[in-house]
Amino acid sequence: MARRESPEINAGSMADIAFLLLIFFLVTTTMDVDTGLTRKLPPPIEEELENPPEIRERNVFQVLVNANDDLLVEGEPMLVSNLRAEAKLFIVGDALDESMPEFKDTDVPLLGRMPVSKQIVSLQNDRGTSYEMYIKVQNELVGAYNEVREEYAQRKFGKTMQQLEDGAQATELFEQQLKAVKKVYPQRISEAEPKNMGE
Amino acid sequence: MSKFKKKKSGGIPAVNTAALPDIVFMLLFFFMVTTVMREVTLKVKVVTPQATEVNKLERKSLVSYIYIGEPTEQLQSQFGTADRIQLNDAFATAKDIIAFVEGEREQTDPAEVPLMTFSIKADQKAEMGIVTDVKQELRKANALKINYSTKKTDKIVD
Numbered sequence: 104m105a106r107r108e109s110p111e112i113n114a115g116s117m118a119d120i121a122f123l124l125l126i127f128f129l130v131t132t133t134m135d136v137d138t139g140l141t142r143k144l145p146p147p148i149e150e151e152l153e154n155p156p157e158i159r160e161r162n163v164f165q166v167l168v169n170a171n172d173d174l175l176v177e178g179e180p181m182l183v184s185n186l187r188a189e190a191k192l193f194i195v196g197d198a199l200d201e202s203m204p205e206f207k208d209t210d211v212p213l214l215g216r217m218p219v220s221k222q223i224v225s226l227q228n229d230r231g232t233s234y235e236m237y238i239k240v241q242n243e244l245v246g247a248y249n250e251v252r253e254e255y256a257q258r259k260f261g262k263t264m265q266q267l268e269d270g271a272q273a274t275e276l277f278e279q280q281l282k283a284v285k286k287v288y289p290q291r292i293s294e295a296e297p298k299n300m301g302e
Numbered sequence: 303m304s305k306f307k308k309k310k311s312g313g314i315p316a317v318n319t320a321a322l323p324d325i326v327f328m329l330l331f332f333f334m335v336t337t338v339m340r341e342v343t344l345k346v347k348v349v350t351p352q353a354t355e356v357n358k359l360e361r362k363s364l365v366s367y368i369y370i371g372e373p374t375e376q377l378q379s380q381f382g383t384a385d386r387i388q389l390n391d392a393f394a395t396a397k398d399i400i401a402f403v404e405g406e407r408e409q410t411d412p413a414e415v416p417l418m419t420f421s422i423k424a425d426q427k428a429e430m431g432i433v434t435d436v437k438q439e440l441r442k443a444n445a446l447k448i449n450y451s452t453k454k455t456d457k458i459v460d
Contacts, residue, residue, distance in 0.1 A: 114323070121326040128333035137359040139350075139421060139449040147441045183458060230431030234370075234424045235351040237433070238450055239458055242353040249355055296434075 140241055145294075162204040164193045164224045168240060170231030183239050190247035194288060196220040211286045212279045214259075219287055227295040241292075248290045256284045346371035346388050351426040352455035359449060364418050366406045367451075368399070370432055371425030385428045387436060396432070399439035423451040 166186070167175040174181050176189060197203045198218065206218035224244055228237055253264050260267070260280045267284070270277035348371045359365055369388040373381040387394050389402045407415050420440060424433055440448060 118319070118323040118326055121323055121330055125326055125330045125333065128330065128337055132333055132337045137362070137365070137421065137451065138356040138454050139359060139451040140353055140355065141357050141419070141447075141449045144437060144441050144446040144448055146446060147444065228430050230429065230434065232430040233426065234428040234430060234433055235426035237430050238351040238353055238426070238452055241450070242355050242452075242458060245355045 140238065140245060142241070158223060159205065161202055162221045162223055164190060164222065166224065166226045166240060166244070168226075168228040168232045168236055170229040172233055172236040174240065183236075183243060186240065186243040187247045187250070190224065190244055191251055193224075194220070194222055194247060194251045196222060209286065211283050213283045214287070217287070219289075223291045223293055225293050225295060244292055245290070248288060248292075251288050252284050255287060256280070259284070342367070342369075342388075342391055344369065344388070345374060345377055345391075345393060346386055346425070347374055348423050348425045349427075350423060350451045350453055352458070353450075353452040354455060354458060356452055356454045357449075359419065359421065361417065364410065364414060365421050365449070366402075366418065367421050367423055368402075368436060369423050370428050370436065372427075385425070385432050387432065396435040396439050399436060400443040403440070403443040403445045417447075418445070419447045419449050420445050421449040421451050 165175075165177055169175070174183060174186065176186060181189065193203070196206070198206050204220045204222040207221055208216050209219040211217055211219070226240065226244065228240075249264070256262055256264050256267060262277075262280070264281075264284070267277050267281040271281045272278075346369050348369055370385060371388075372378070372383050372385055373393075381393065387396065387399075389398060394402070403420070406418065410418060422433065422436060437448070440446070
């Protein structure tokens with residue numbers, strides 16, 4: 104009886120302790136994925152440009168939102184649900200239509216020199232506009248661009264934008280095609296400084 | 303002889319639960335690693351608007367939040383119901399944003415500063431005036447990559 108074996112530690116309650124901790128972390132964990140509209144702000148203006156580049160009226164798709172959340176598109180009142188279709192028509196454009204934006208020959212990767220619309224979407228809102236309305240309008244405009252690009256990518260390259268974006272990291276061709284689509288339909292949403300209008 | 307007898311008299315043998323703590327620990331570690339503790343207490347009510355064209359925010363450590371909305375009910379007697387900006391744990395004004403951006407940048411690895419995103423979590427009832435002020439200050443601070451926090455929905459209603 105020189106050596107007595109040390110008694111084994113009872114580990115039966117270890118599971119209980121682990122369960123307790125597990126439940127704590129289960130409850131506190133928030134698995135929410137943050138989603139949102141990603142935008143890029145224009146860089147700060149250094150000083151007033153002496154000769155601001157002239158932009159013709161026909162190249163601008165004007166969207167105004169007033170303090171009552173009313174939408175005015177190209178001088179006509181409109182519902183948000185119609186904005187996307189209208190914006191798409193403008194972005195795609197029509198070379199023969201005088202009221203539609205002009206086209207300019209531009210170098211596009213893979214496709215060579217081709218006419219690209221000089222479209223610009225101008226968005227102006229009031230300081231009293233609700234954030235909800237602003238997001239809706241932004242969403243529709245971004246959506247219009249996305250849809251136009253999607254259709255073009257499928258028609259021209261037979262791939263969805265999702266496929267192009269996923270493959271852009273790995274494949275040179277996909278990257279070039281993605282660049283081409285973005286070059287043909289560049290997303291130009293210009294936001295003017297808000298005014299106090301219609302209060 | 304007695305050895306054989308014993309086996310038969312046992313009835314249904316108990317399920318071996320020795321591995322149970324291991325399984326639970328495994329789950330525990332998973333949750334411990336994935337948990338992101340909420341680092342700020344919200345002082346403003348924020349119900350983000352809905353949109354269809356949303357992107358996921360990647361790299362949460364590179365995202366800083368700016369909250370805009372009216373103060374919560376407990377704080378309304380003190381601060382009123384006008385929309386306010388919250389940075390970190392305190393109310394702020396648009397003027398504080400440049401300092402906030404600088405502070406956030408200092409905490410980030412210099413190589414990753416260009417990838418930083420500032421997410422505007424504004425209440426859907428907030429007015430654009432205050433949101434615009436925030437945007438202008440972000441421009442001045444040269445924090446141009448922003449994100450309007452929205453929930454995903456299938457359809458926009460008028």
